[in-house]
Amino acid sequence: MEQLRWLAVVRHGLSTGNALAEAAETGGCEVIDIPERDADVPLSDTGREQARAVGKWLADLDERPEVAVVSPYLRARQTAEIALDGSGVPMVVDERLRDRELGILDLLTGRGVQNRLPDEFARRARLGKFYYRPPGGESWADVLLRLRALLRELAEDHPGGRVLLFAHEAIVLMVRYLAERLSEAELMRIAHDTTVANCSISTWRRQDATLRADLFNDVGHLxxxxAPPTRQEDVDAEPV
Known part of the structure; x- marks a missing residue:
C-alpha cells in the first residue's frame, strides 16, 4: 500500500436500510424489517443528494483519482455512479469491498442479539469486535484479510497512483487501521468514539514512504x- 500516492474512501449515502435500522434500534425492536437482502438495499432520496455532493467535491479536486473501486452492494454502486457521473473516472466493482457479513446476527438489533442469542451476545462481549466471528459471518480480522489483498493489488496496478474507494462503515475504519498501521486497541477506540457518516470522505496522502491522513469522516462537502442532514452527518469529523 506504500506505493499509492493518495487513497480515499467514501462511505455510501444514506440507504433505506440505514433509516429502518435506526428506527428499529431507537424503537426498542429486536428485528430490523428490511425486505431486501443486504446486497440489494438501495439509497434513499437523501442518500442520492449526498452522493451528488460527493460528486461536487470530486469535481473540485486539483487532481482526480485514476480509478474508483466500488463495493458490489447496490447502495455503494449507486453512490459511486452518481458521484462519478461526468467525471471521467473509471469505476471497477470489487467484491472484496463488500460490507462485513453478519451471519446469524443479520437483521437483529442489539436488543435482539441479547434476547434471542444470549450465548452469542456473551461470546461477542468476551472476544471483542476485532476477533468475534458470528456463525455464518465474518470477524473484523476476516474482513481485513480481503482488504489487505485488494490494497496490495491496487498498489501494484497503480504505483504512485490515486485510488478512490466507495464502500461501507466497517471498511472505512479498517482502511484507516491499515493505512495508519494502528493497533487493535487504537482501532477499537476510534470505532467506539466515531460514527462514520453517510457519504463522509476520508483521505490519506503518501509522505516519506507512508500514508498520512488528510481527512477522516469529513462531511464539509455535504x-x-x-445535502439533507442525517444523524450520521451530525458527528464532527475527527481531526487528524
Whole structure:
C-alpha cells in the first residue's frame, strides 16, 4: 500500500436500510424489517443528494483519482455512479469491498442479539469486535484479510497512483487501521468514539514512504452543498 500516492474512501449515502435500522434500534425492536437482502438495499432520496455532493467535491479536486473501486452492494454502486457521473473516472466493482457479513446476527438489533442469542451476545462481549466471528459471518480480522489483498493489488496496478474507494462503515475504519498501521486497541477506540457518516470522505496522502491522513469522516462537502442532514452527518469529523 506504500506505493499509492493518495487513497480515499467514501462511505455510501444514506440507504433505506440505514433509516429502518435506526428506527428499529431507537424503537426498542429486536428485528430490523428490511425486505431486501443486504446486497440489494438501495439509497434513499437523501442518500442520492449526498452522493451528488460527493460528486461536487470530486469535481473540485486539483487532481482526480485514476480509478474508483466500488463495493458490489447496490447502495455503494449507486453512490459511486452518481458521484462519478461526468467525471471521467473509471469505476471497477470489487467484491472484496463488500460490507462485513453478519451471519446469524443479520437483521437483529442489539436488543435482539441479547434476547434471542444470549450465548452469542456473551461470546461477542468476551472476544471483542476485532476477533468475534458470528456463525455464518465474518470477524473484523476476516474482513481485513480481503482488504489487505485488494490494497496490495491496487498498489501494484497503480504505483504512485490515486485510488478512490466507495464502500461501507466497517471498511472505512479498517482502511484507516491499515493505512495508519494502528493497533487493535487504537482501532477499537476510534470505532467506539466515531460514527462514520453517510457519504463522509476520508483521505490519506503518501509522505516519506507512508500514508498520512488528510481527512477522516469529513462531511464539509455535504453541508456546503446543502445535502439533507442525517444523524450520521451530525458527528464532527475527527481531526487528524
Amino acid at each position: 453541508h456546503a452543498e446543502g
